[in-house]
Amino acid sequence: MKVILTQDVKALGKKGQVVDINDGYARNYVLPKKLGIEANGANLNDLKLKNANDEKVAKEQLEEARAFAKIMDGEEVVVSIKAGEGGRTFGSVSTKEIAAAYKQQCGKEIDKKKIQLPEAIKSFGVYEVSVKLHPKVTGKLKVKVTEAK
Template sequence: MKIILKQDIKKVGKIGDVVEVSDGFARNFLIPQGKAISYTKGNFKQLEYLKKKEIDKKEKELNEAKDLAEKLKNVSLEIKVKAGEKAKLFGSVTSKDISEILSSEYNIELDRKKIDLKEPLKKLGVYDIPVNLHKNVISQIKINLIPDSESDAKIKEE
């Protein structure tokens, strides 16, 4: 039976391929699971249309990622945090915190999973944090963790 694959399937083919498989494999597994559709001229034309649409979508995502990378080049975050002795923070700054600050201060919506923070920031200082916007587009955010004036006053009193 000829089918058109809707997903990559090991040892069978890649998405969009027209392949010949056994009738039972197609009827009992691939088609009911939504991994393939039977081959007809109409389905093939529909698949070509979907491929073009997918290419346009990927191109649009890449362009949006490049635009966002341009915006992020000019971003330098100054985050006031409570710190104790030896510049150690009370708590930490996570990718979620960075994402929320970008959203509130710069109106840049960025998923926290795209911020490549190996571990939470726990000391004062300047950090260059990579941001994976797309598999081909990587940008950086400069983050400066500065002590909050209240925590400075408490340290001086002691």
């Protein structure tokens, strides 16, 4: 019997896959537990439409991420940190502070978990930080660290 999986099943396959399994296994386990639905014409057509829609949405998200990365490449964010005598800083600049400063200065929101710091920013200057906007798109953001007054 052909079945379209509605959830990932360990021994069978991933969600959305069409698999051929024994009739008894399908009737007694997969269908009653709502792990899959019978692969008839209507269900296969629904799956095809859903896959086409998912592909379209993924393409739109990729284009949005690329456009946002282009916008972000020309922007600079200024972050201020406290300093002691001789210009020594207290602590470092975190991704949370960078995300908050970007939202305040540029009006757009970035998830702090997507900002990738190669090493901790513990001194004044201009740094280039990577922002993972999409699995295929990484944007660059300039962060200028200044002394808080």
